[in-house]
Every structure is written in structure tokens, then in C-alpha cells.
Amino acid sequence: MNRHRPTLVEVDLEAIRHNVRVLKPEGSELMAILKADGYGHGDVAVARAALEAGATWLGVALVEEGIALRDSGLRARVLVLSEFPRGSEREALAADLTPTLYTREGLEALAEAARGLDRPVRVHLKVDTGMHRVGLWPPESAPDFAAEVRARGLELEGLYTHFACAEEDPAGTRKQLGWLLAVADRLRAEGVRPLLHAANSAATLLYPESHLDLVRTGGAMYGLDPGGGIGPKAGLKPALTWRSAVAMVKRLPAGERISYGWRYTLERDANIATVPVGYEDGYFRLLSSKAEVLIGGKRRRVAGTVTMDQIMVDCGDDEVRVGDPVVLVGEQGGERITAEELAGIIGTIGYEIVTAISERVPRAYLG
DSSP: OOSSSOOEEEEEHHHHHHHHHHHOOTTSEEEEEOHHHHHTTOHHHHHHHHHHTTOOEEEESSHHHHHHHHHTTOOSEEEESSOOOTTOHHHHHHTTOBOEEOSHHHHHHHHHHHTTOSSOOEEEEEBOSSOOSSSBSSGGGHHHHHHHHHHTTOEEEEEEOOOSSTTTOHHHHHHHHHHHHHHHHHHHHTTOOOEEEOOOHHHHHHOGGGOTTEEEESGGGGTOOOSTTHHHHTTOOOOEEEEEEOOEEEEEOTTOEETGGGOEEOSSOEEEEEESOOGGGTOOGGGTTTOEEEETTEEEEEOSOOOSSOEEEEOTTSOOOTTOEEEEEEEETTEEEOHHHHHHHHTSOHHHHHHTSOTTSOEEEEO
């Protein structure tokens, strides 16, 4: 951890617990999605907080992410949300990671790796109902594939899909859900009753009929908005605050131009604060001259181009001193800058803002 630079991320684990309690439906389990180092918040700390609040499953994108959770001592069920990469099957099974399947090549490799194990290998079958990223397509092919899974000695524990547009397309979302349920009905007719899951963050908040046996919550668990303002309306609390401190202050006269390219010109005399954070930390260069930070409880415009390690901030005539706290994402003095606000400036989503915060920014945990 960087012990000298004042730039850091604080993660409020009580906010994580609160969000899990808000999101977990009565009668359904909750899977905490921890890919990308827990959306930049720190996967192990978030996993522990989520499990304390009632989560029963953990979800990751990579075998490596699952193994890291195991190495930390976590014993909860961990689903890898894509097929194991070829050659990783034995190591993944040794770590007791639950596999996803949707190709015959993946099935053959997993069945081979499972031979000789003294325990059943439980798998989840992913059905492509319209996202068209990974999964069995068309959905009607899933029952036959499920039969092959069972024939190879694997246990079909789960059946799931992923919604493409739950935050803004109710008809399309319900159509996707219908396809998954049709597959489940065919399996039930054959006496197979897998665990069903489909709901992502947006669907968990908007479509109770999609809760099924299990919901998978990623962004919403961190207090990020899945889209359309539904997160704040549900009472979710952002868990992440990105802080720094003023490193230098200088008074500059009107007409002076700031930072690379001289693209920010002072229209009046102003106090300019330098803050030790830059695009190498994940504070996007596209935020140059557009984003604001909080100093002294007030919004201050980023002055000119974001550099690799530092930004300059226009503080006008307000007195600012070296060491004054700076908030890049979070709350100060009743003002708040959200990840979604920064995302709107550069045309992306809040998830990308927090996952882009680099590893060189230390994480500290509250609660």
C-alpha cells in the first residue's frame, strides 16, 4: 500500500451489507458478483461483508479470481460465469469452483478433468436468450445439451441466463425470462429440477418474477446505479469514496493557460490547486476541463488536461491550503460527486469508472 501519497479509495463495508439486505429477495438466494476485484472495491473484503449480510453464493469471471477467493480462506460456493479456459479445469475443480458450461468442447474437457474425483462435479448450464455473448443458442438446444451433461457423469445443478437490457426494456426482458423458463419446464418434465437464476442488478430491482431461486447482483451491491436512476430510488448506498488532498496552491493571473496543450485559460485571477491523482490512477484524461472535484465542500472544476499523476483544480478566489481534503467520487460538505456523474461526462457507465481505478490507489475499509 502507498503510505505516502494521500490518494486512496475508501470502501464502506456497512454500505455493502446494507445493499445486500435491500437487494436480497425473500425466498431467493443472492450471489454477490465479485469480478474485476469486486468492481474495483476489493473482492475479498466485499465478499466477506456480503456473506455476513445474507449472500450465499459468490460469482467471478475468471478462474484466477475464484482461486484468489479460496486462497483468502473463503469457503462459500463460487460460480465462474464463463467456461473454464482449456487447461485450467483440474486446478479450478481442485479449488472447488463451480463451472459454467455451454459448449461441447467445454463439456468434454470438464468431464475428462472430473474423472477419478471422489465427489460429484456440479455444473451450471448457461442459456443464451438474446444477450449473444456466451451461452447455448438457440435456447431450444439446451435440454439435449443438459442430457449430454448428465450422461457424462456431471451433475446439472443450475440453469441460468443473462439479461441484455433489463434496465430499459421490460418486454425484451420478459421474453428472455420466458425462454429460460421454457427450458426449465422441459427439464422438469424429465425429472430434472436445477437451480434457476436470471436476475442481474436491474432485474432484481424491477422484476420480482425474475428472482427465481437465486439473484446475481453486481453493480447494485456496490451502490452503483444499474441504469435509469433505479439504484438511488431503491435506497442503495454508494460504498466507494475516492479521496486525495491538495499538494500545491498557486495564485495565477487572468489569461494564464493551464496544463498540457494550454486548453484551459483563466478568465480571472484564481487560486489553482494541484492534486496528486491522474490518468494512471484511472482518473480519465477525457475528464479534462469538464469534471469537478470537491474541496472545502464546494464543487471545483478540473482546470485543463488531466496528466498522468496530477490534476489542477480551479478554486477561484476561495482560500485553499496544502493538505485540504479533496473528494473525486463521494460526498463532502453536503455535496456529492457520483461515479455516474463522471461516467456521463465521458459517455460510459458508473461501473467503468470504479473498475478503472488502478491498483496503485490503495483501498482502505470502513465498517
